[in-house]
Amino acid sequence: MADPVISLVVERTGDLLVQKFVFLKDAGQQVEKLKNDLVRMRCFLKDADQRQDEDERIRNWVSEIRAAAYDAEDVIEIFASKVEFFTKDKGLVTKLTYYPLKIVNLYKIGKEIESLRMRLKEIADSRVEYGIKNLGEGMTTHGEELQRLRRSSPFNEDRDIVGFEEKTKSLVAELLKEDKSRRVVSIVGMGGAGKTTLAKKVYNHADVRERFSCRAWVCVSSSYDHKKILRSIIKQLNPKDDKLYEMLEKMEEEELEERLYQDLQDKCYLVVLDDVWKEVAWDCLSRRAFPDVGTSSRLLLTSRNREVAVHADALSIPCELKSLGQEDSWQLFLKEALGHGANAGCPPDLEGVGREIARRCAGLPLAITVIGGLLLRKKKSKTEWKNVLNNFSAHLSRSLSEAGAILELSYADLPANLKFCFLYLGLFPEDSVISVRKLIHMWVAEGIMQKRDAKNLEESAAYDEVERLCSRNMVQVAEMTVDDRIKSCRVHDLLRELAIRKAEDENFFQIHDTRDDEISAKSRYLAVHSLPLDKNYFGSSTPPLRSLLFFNIHGYMENISLSFKSFRKLRILDLENVEMGYNLLEEIGEVKLLRYLGLRGTSIPRLPRSVGCLRYLQTLDMRNFKSKVKVSNFIWKLESLRHLYAYDMECDVPLKIEGLRNLQTLSGIRFEDVIHNNMITLTSLQKLGIVVDYRSEIDKLCIHLSEVGSLKTLHLYCNTESEWPSLAGLSKLHHVTELKLFTSPFARTMLPPDFPPNLSRLSLKGTFFRNDPMPVLEKLGQLSFLKIEVAYEGPQHMVISRHGFHQLKFLELNNLYGLDEIKVEEGALPQLQRLRIRDCPDLAKLPEELKHITSLDALELVSMPEHFISRLDADTVSGVPNLRIF
Known part of the structure; x- marks a missing residue:
């Protein structure tokens, strides 16, 4: 199997040639030759790949090809972006003015490609020294x-x-x-x-x-x-x-x-x-x-x-x-770590640390067996066991030996693009719950997913890859939506260690997790899990980074000294939860290839105007729940933008967003800004989240949005604590199939007098109703998904009447304090497939009528009190194929 990184880079280089042909045509022949050189080198990788384990020189040889492949992609993309700037949408006079600069850049790319081809020739010639042959596909010796x-x-x-x-x-x-x-x-x-x-x-x-x-x-x-x-x-x-x-x-x-x-x-x-x-x-x-x-x-x-x-x-x-339960994990751990028979106890002084070690194994028998075998050979002392716990991942990785082959086979069987996706997950910290939506945006920004013949195919392909990794049991599902979409995932420590080990072998990424780590000058992907006190964070090193990710850097008040001029090859910059409280440098505009900018939870007061220069930016996440983010009127310049997430953007003038033809998600925009824009020009817009208050004219808004044919999801967020505006006019939104109503606590609202006629998904969060909403909601003829969360203040019971919700398949009731009874009349919910009840502490029991709903496949009870679980009626739940209690 050829190196996954190089395989993808070769494909992307070819795609770049097609996408940017109009700007590369004068250097196209040279670019094509460079691509062919890389394709030829990939053939030899099949032999080199099987022998990396036996010879460090061969690992270095593969690493040199990888670096050259990355440099080739960078050279082409940087050059294309410059020439595109000189020529795209420019008048004749401007084009003539820029013509000398275009010629200079053509000469530069010619020299750089010539240098890269010479470099590849030297690498190819050196393979003879190592005895590397051009082999066909086959099972490797190591495999x-x-x-x-x-x-x-x-x-x-x-x-x-x-x-x-x-x-x-x-x-x-x-x-x-x-x-x-x-x-x-x-x-x-x-x-x-x-x-x-x-x-x-x-x-x-x-x-x-x-x-x-x-x-x-x-x-x-x-x-x-x-x-x-x-x-x-x-x-x-x-x-x-x-x-x-x-x-x-x-x-x-x-x-x-x-x-x-x-x-x-x-x-x-x-x-x-x-x-x-x-x-x-x-x-x-x-x-x-x-x-x-x-x-x-x-x-x-x-x-x-x-x-x-x-x-x-x-x-x-x-x-x-999936995994062993807590008590089964503990019993297996005792057998492996102490060598005792069944039901043997643990020395009292070791039990606390022992149970924590067992917990860290996350229910995987292999992990428990490996770490237990290690402890069996050590002294039975609290100090020794604490040392293992404090350095859990390192001990686990070193102790794998033959057991590691079990997991390594899973990695070896992955196709190149899935290997890349799996390795990328190794950048996230231990025990991370990873948002699938965020992961998809990152993978698309990396160019891992190739667009072929339809809009948004990259996002769909990326989600498919998450499902494949889960299906292959390389990644664990952390949370599903009630309608069976993967919402978040995690990687078991053993598999994360495998990803890190493979990434180190292939010089794929670096994790900075101690204050003493040195940043490698060769790093392409860097995850920062710990920050030094020294402001000169990168020292004299200027690695050719493509991704720079910060994790768990909470409350870091020092200024992170990022000289963006040194990181012009960055595609991804994620500063989520680094509470900076100060503005990014204007230099951010120099990072021309940036595709993903994550500023969620950073508390930055203002977005630099230079962000408007990031013409390739696809995802901008600036959700800050503690304060508003001020932006200048430049969003309309971000022509590649697909996803804009904000909590409440603030602009001195009405924010211009017209003409963003690639924009799919727009969240956190104010009512006034929507009204002042011609939304019909946003031809790809699928999800729209609008901040409203009691003065907002929802009827006028709906007329405005009724012609945005691509719009499927509308999210209305009310940021006032007094009352919602009138929700009249929703029936005009024929294209909208999903509606979310979300408010800050204590805002009172009535249910809308009408709903979008083709509504199939409805979520109500924080919208406190004085009356039972079910009599109104159950009449929505096409509703298949309903979620009600912290959205109830009415009578102590809900009633779903006979034949109510005749199309509903998924129902979630979440955090409904005061609700003590749910009545379901016979004949109601005839197509219900999944019912999830989460954190409803006053609910006394399940409705007995559930046993008559033959379509019900799964009943999930999450964070429900013990007295509720203990009183479950066996007759009510016996007919449900999947009862899950979390």
């Missing part, structure tokens, strides 16, 4: 060693298994179901979650052995050999037959499939396919080898990829191993 370490067997069942009793019982029941058809039962989870361990327990279960006299176990792995797998199963079905074994070695693939089919044809068989990575592997095996002839046969499949399990049998719900 084969990882696979060898990973091979599984149904024997030697793990004695230290903890917490799988219910899972085992459920899987055994699934295998023994009275169903004559051949079915596939799957176990999915991240590497080290215990899939193989659980499969062994099920495979060796007495009831399973009794039902399936014909059984076989085979480890498929990521580089499966179809013939070898078929032979292995046949041999297990025909033990001690040397003549057959010899004949099998001579058989072709089709003959092996036919023989296995015959062996299984009249049997009630169970075959375990452990560690299946790809859908094509399942297709190869299931195509002709496993008969489905009404004998109640079963296949038990384990995989890290949920998509593989669903592909194998769409009717079977995979058993997902």
Whole structure:
């Protein structure tokens, strides 16, 4: 697998050539030659990649190519931006004035490309010295060693298994179901979650052995050999037959499939396919080898990829191993760290620190086993255990040894773009809950997602990559929306350590997390987790940074000395929660390639006027909840802007935003500024958040927005504590399908007299109603999603009447103090799929009528009091397939 960074840079260089052709045409031939040089170099990387582990010189060689590839992209993009400035939208006189500058820049890029090509030639010539060849794709030597370490067997069942009793019982029941058809039962989870361990327990279960006299176990792995797998199963079905074994070695693939089919044809068989990575592997095996002839046969499949399990049998719900619970984690930890048997206690002086170490393992059996094995070899002293806790990640990383192969295989199997995305997640601190929306904006700004044939495809592709990483169990879902969208995610410490280790091997990024760290002059991606007291933060170093991210730098009152002239290659600058309280330097306008500027929670009083020079800026986040941010009238100049997030922007004159044709999200703009702009010119606008007060004329606003055909989401935020304005006129918004009403506490409002006619999603937050809102809301004919949060002050009960909400699929009730009863009449909510009740402390019980809603798939109870949980009526919840209590 070629280096993920270089693969992406080569693609982006080609895309740049297409996108900027009109500005690069005079240097296009040179750029094309440079791109071809990089493509040729990528061929040799396939051999170099497999040998990086054995020779540091080869790692350095790959690093040199990577640096050259980045420099090539920077040179082309910086040059194109300058020539674009000289020529775009300029009159003839201006173009003639700038012509000499254009010629000078053409000469400069020619010299720089010539220098880069010479550099690449020298790198290519040096490969002979290291014996690097041009190989085709194939399993690497290092990869084969990882696979060898990973091979599984149904024997030697793990004695230290903890917490799988219910899972085992459920899987055994699934295998023994009275169903004559051949079915596939799957176990999915991240590497080290215990899939193989659980499969062994099920495979060796007495009831399973009794039902399936014909059984076989085979480890498929990521580089499966179809013939070898078929032979292995046949041999297990025909033990001690040397003549057959010899004949099998001579058989072709089709003959092996036919023989296995015959062996299984009249049997009630169970075959375990452990560690299946790809859908094509399942297709190869299931195509002709496993008969489905009404004998109640079963296949038990384990995989890290949920998509593989669903592909194998769409009717079977995979058993997902997420993580061990707190008590199960503790019991496994005690076994591993102290070597005691079941239910053995922990020395009192070690229990506190021990439980914290177990908690840091986040329920992953592999992590508990690794860190427990380390402690088993150490003195049983509080000092030793505290040392491990205080340096948890470092100890965990050093102790991985062979266990690390389990996770490294997951990384090796990722395609180049997903490897890049995964490595990028390593920049975030331990235990970070990462906003998926923010991550998507960053990945798009990095150019990881390539736009192909439709608007907004990059954002959609980026979300798909988050889902793929979660599906492959490389990333954990932290929070879902009630309608099953991933809202935030996190990376387990073990996988984060893997990302950091791989990133260091490939010189991908640097994390500055102690005051003594030195900033490398070669860093392209830098995450700052700790700031020194010395104001000269970067010293004499001026690394060619593309991303500069600050995390957890709260209350840092010193001026962060960022000389933006030194960071002209920056694409991403994220200063979220660095409470500066002072303005950015005007030099920010010199960072011409900047695409993402994160200033959320920085408390900056004013945005520099020079931000208007950032013509490539895609995302600007300046939400400051403690104070307003003043801006000059330059937003209209940001022609590439896609997402603008503010809390309450303030401008001395009506803010001009007309003509921003790429703008998709505009949040935190004042009512007055919307009214003074021709919103029809914002042809890509999908989400609009407006700050209103009691004087705002909502009817006039709705007339103004009714012709913005792309607008789908409208968010009205009332910043007054007195009363909402009249909400008349919403029925004019035929294009709007999602409405959010959000206010500061204690503002009183009545429900709107009418709603957008095609409304399917409604969120009410902080809007205190004196009367039960359900009689009005349940009549919204197309409503499929309803969320009510801190939005209720009426009677102590809500009533959903017969046939109310006949299209509603997702309902969330959040933080509704005073609500003690929900009445649901028979026939209500006929299509409800998911109900989430969060932090409603006065609610006495669930409505009994839930048991009659056959469509209800999931009931989630979040932060509900213990007395509520303890009084749950079994009859009410027994019919819900997924009951989740957080």
